[in-house]
Amino acid sequence: MAIPTFTGLETALRGLTAAQAAIDTTGQNIANANNPGYSRQTAVLAESDSLDLPAFSNTTGHGVQLGTGVDVTTINRVRDQFLDVQYRAQNSATSGLQTASGLLQQVQTALAEPSTDGVTSQLTAFWNSWSNLANAPTSLAAKQGVVDSATTLADTFNGIDSQLQTIQNQADSQYTSLTSSSGQIQSDANQIAALNGEINQALGAGQSPNNLLDQRDQLLDDLSQYGTVSVTDPGNGLLVVNFGGDMSTPLVNGKSANSVSSLNLGPNSGGTIGTLAGLVSPTGQISGYLNTLNQFATTLANSVNALHTATPFFAVNTSTTSLGATATTLSVAVAPANVQTTTTSNPGANDVAMAIAGLAGGAADQDYSSFVSQVGSDVQSNQSNLTTANTLLSSINGQRESVSGVSLDEEMTNLITYQRAYEASARMMNTINSTLDTIINQVGAGL
Amino acid sequence: MFGRITTMMTAQATMSDLTLAFDRLTQTQSELSSGKKIQEPSDDPYGMSLIVSMQGQLGALTAYGNNITDGTAWTQASQTAMTNIANIVQRVRELTVAASNGTNTTSNLSGYAAEVQQLISAVKQEANTTYNGQYLFAGTANVQPYQTSTGDLYQGNSGSSAVIDRLIGPNTTVQVNVDLSQVLGNGAAGQGGPDGKLLDTLNNIYQDMTTGNTTALTNTDLGNLDTNFSNLTQMQASLGATEDRLQLASSRIQDLNTADTTVLSNTQDADMAQTEINYSTQQAAYQAALKAGANIVQGSLLDFLK
Numbered sequence: 001m002a003i004p005t006f007t008g009l010e011t012a013l014r015g016l017t018a019a020q021a022a023i024d025t026t027g028q029n030i031a032n033a034n035n036p037g038y039s040r041q042t043a044v045l046a047e048s049d050s051l052d053l054p055a056f057s058n059t060t061g062h063g064v065q066l067g068t069g070v071d072v073t074t075i076n077r078v079r080d081q082f083l084d085v086q087y088r089a090q091n092s093a094t095s096g097l098q099t100a101s102g103l104l105q106q107v108q109t110a111l112a113e114p115s116t117d118g119v120t121s122q123l124t125a126f127w128n129s130w131s132n133l134a135n136a137p138t139s140l141a142a143k144q145g146v147v148d149s150a151t152t153l154a155d156t157f158n159g160i161d162s163q164l165q166t167i168q169n170q171a172d173s174q175y176t177s178l179t180s181s182s183g184q185i186q187s188d189a190n191q192i193a194a195l196n197g198e199i200n201q202a203l204g205a206g207q208s209p210n211n212l213l214d215q216r217d218q219l220l221d222d223l224s225q226y227g228t229v230s231v232t233d234p235g236n237g238l239l240v241v242n243f244g245g246d247m248s249t250p251l252v253n254g255k256s257a258n259s260v261s262s263l264n265l266g267p268n269s270g271g272t273i274g275t276l277a278g279l280v281s282p283t284g285q286i287s288g289y290l291n292t293l294n295q296f297a298t299t300l301a302n303s304v305n306a307l308h309t310a311t312p313f314f315a316v317n318t319s320t321t322s323l324g325a326t327a328t329t330l331s332v333a334v335a336p337a338n339v340q341t342t343t344t345s346n347p348g349a350n351d352v353a354m355a356i357a358g359l360a361g362g363a364a365d366q367d368y369s370s371f372v373s374q375v376g377s378d379v380q381s382n383q384s385n386l387t388t389a390n391t392l393l394s395s396i397n398g399q400r401e402s403v404s405g406v407s408l409d410e411e412m413t414n415l416i417t418y419q420r421a422y423e424a425s426a427r428m429m430n431t432i433n434s435t436l437d438t439i440i441n442q443v444g445a446g447l
Numbered sequence: 448m449f450g451r452i453t454t455m456m457t458a459q460a461t462m463s464d465l466t467l468a469f470d471r472l473t474q475t476q477s478e479l480s481s482g483k484k485i486q487e488p489s490d491d492p493y494g495m496s497l498i499v500s501m502q503g504q505l506g507a508l509t510a511y512g513n514n515i516t517d518g519t520a521w522t523q524a525s526q527t528a529m530t531n532i533a534n535i536v537q538r539v540r541e542l543t544v545a546a547s548n549g550t551n552t553t554s555n556l557s558g559y560a561a562e563v564q565q566l567i568s569a570v571k572q573e574a575n576t577t578y579n580g581q582y583l584f585a586g587t588a589n590v591q592p593y594q595t596s597t598g599d600l601y602q603g604n605s606g607s608s609a610v611i612d613r614l615i616g617p618n619t620t621v622q623v624n625v626d627l628s629q630v631l632g633n634g635a636a637g638q639g640g641p642d643g644k645l646l647d648t649l650n651n652i653y654q655d656m657t658t659g660n661t662t663a664l665t666n667t668d669l670g671n672l673d674t675n676f677s678n679l680t681q682m683q684a685s686l687g688a689t690e691d692r693l694q695l696a697s698s699r700i701q702d703l704n705t706a707d708t709t710v711l712s713n714t715q716d717a718d719m720a721q722t723e724i725n726y727s728t729q730q731a732a733y734q735a736a737l738k739a740g741a742n743i744v745q746g747s748l749l750d751f752l753k
Binding site: 034111113125132134136347357360365366380402403405407409410416 | 579
């Protein structure tokens with residue numbers, strides 16, 4: 001049996017087509033070299049079905065299989081799903097720390113230490129004004145000085161307290177806006193659900209929807225910054241995405257997305273890691289700070305009031321319902337003329353003023369110093385965790401980039417390889433053409 | 448190390464290195480410009496707590512220092528007044544000795560008596576000295592201790608409630624006033640006395656001079672005056688001891704102040720030489736990173752293909 005006349009032409013054509021597809025893929029890679037969500041693609045080539053020639057050989061009488069060239073079976077997307085899982089977990093942790101870091105930094109700034117505006121300086125000025133009054137117990141100017149410095153101190157408390165509450169409120173409203181039905185999380189979930197549908201359809205049609213897969217992976221990356229993302233792929237492209245540690249109600253279930261509010265977002269409604277957790281956990285911390293500030297203000301006011309026996313010097317709000325009750329409302333309750341200098345009826349005595357001045361450097365100062373140091377070390381440990389998390393994230397990102405990123409050198413090499421292959425296939429076609437020319441035009445010419 | 452290296456990886460690594468280098472540079476620059484190595488509590492939480500307590504202590508030391516200055520001024524004013532009284536007593540003693548001489552005429556004696564009367568009101572004036580609006584010798588009552596015209600009765604208070612203290616250290620107080628009424632007393636009979644104290648004695652001297660009772664002047668008045676004088680100098684000595692104590696406290700406060708300021712400075716202030724060197728090093732590193740960034744991905748296989 002003979003070989004069909006045009007088989008060679010067909011083989012050369014397949015070579016040309018495959019080389020062209022590979023060159024086009026290379027072109028696609030080069031064009032997307034700097035696209036962060038892009039996964040590089042490769043044209044997967046395979047030999048096409050061979051031609052069976054049953055009794056081609058006269059000597060052995062056996063048939064042979066003649067190759068018919070190459071097929072482009074698919075355009076593959078190079079991606080490591082395990083690195084994606086690692087990246088998303090680390091991204092959640094890093095984003096959570098980043099968010100917490102911002103909030104804690106604001107708390108630290110609100111304390112204004114070390115400076116002349118912080119509580120430390122105001123406290124020193126307050127004690128010293130009592131000392132001055134002890135030196136001149138009958139002086140109305142010294143009494144005015146005590147009331148002035150006490151008012152400044154109380155104002156500083158009120159200011160810090162209201163700043164801390166503002167930070168807390170901001171965190172709360174950021175949390176609400178992220179988890180609302182028009183928030184970023186819901187929007188990501190809806191888009192993932194829509195892409196699930198399209199990908200499912202394309203896979204069903206036997207296609208490889210690389211660009212849709214890239215888009216979906218990027219949305220999952222984006223989602224992972226808000227909370228834990230765990231993805232289950234049943235194989236048909238209809239991903240099930242669990243979010244924020246809720247393993248019972250998925251955020252995205254195939255083609256449909258559940259509302260964020262229907263999820264159980266773990267402890268304190270923020271999951272354990274991610275921006276949401278970051279917004280919730282410092283809120284807890286800030287409540288703690290407010291509480292400490294309040295206790296400090298209460299202790300200070302009570303210790304002064306205990307010595308200022310005639311009338312309370314500071315107005316203390318003993319309400320237990322509001323967190324920063326004392327710190328919020330702390331104020332001076334006496335007029336300058338009523339500032340008490342003595343428990344006796346002798347106007348020149350200074351026992352009360354001296355006793356209050358003697359509180360300087362005592363428990364109140366120590367408490368505040370350890371409070372400031374506590375805030376400082378919280379910020380510091382958060383920052384050092386954040387640095388570590390950032391390093392890990394960029395390392396995982398590097399690995400991912402190593403797998404999926406486009407290397408221009410590699411692409412140029414491929415370009416040359418496929419260009420040469422294309423040229424060779426064209427030459428092949430030329431050669432076949434000239435053999436056919438021999439058959440058709442030379443053999444039997446002149447008949 | 449990774450199997451494949453892509454241009455994007457190089458770019459990202461360079462970018463993050465640049466950010467880090469710039470971050471360090473900014474930190475050092477702000478240390479240089481502020482002169483402080485701790486600018487936020489998180490820079491060094493332990494150091495921060497040290498700064499806060501040192502600032503508190505320094506504030507308290509300043510207050511103690513002020514109290515000591517004020518106490519010293521108080522005791523010095525008291526000392527001056529008491530020295531003046533001592534001089535007056537000496538003058539009265541001279542007059543008494545002169546008056547007890549039997550050769551004096553009546554007019555001589557009444558001349559002495561007139562001077563003694565003046566000196567008595569001078570004593571009361573000294574006892575009424577004020578400092579910063581407060582009577583030095585009225586205890587805590589803050590009233591004029593002796594009426595200048597009517598009688599010699601002491602108007603202030605005495606005893607434990609009359610003590611005026613200054614806070615000169617943590618839980619350390621020192622009494623700065625003295626109860627001069629213990630020496631001056633309440634004057635002669637009919638005025639609050641007789642109590643044998645200075646004003647009583649002076650009044651007796653005046654009476655004895657007026658009546659020409661030279662025997663009483665010699666036998667009783669002179670002896671009483673000497674006793675009163677020695678009580679006065681004893682009180683001056685005890686006030687002098689208080690002054691010494693304040694002086695000691697003052698130099699101790701100054702030492703503590705120096706020590707605390709040193710600790711504060713060591714904790715808070717940047718070591719300028721070290722920081723300058725760090726700054727130069729970091730600047731060089733940053734510039735190298737910038738240069739590397741500018742040269743990144745300039746070469747590729749493309750350059751060598753025709």
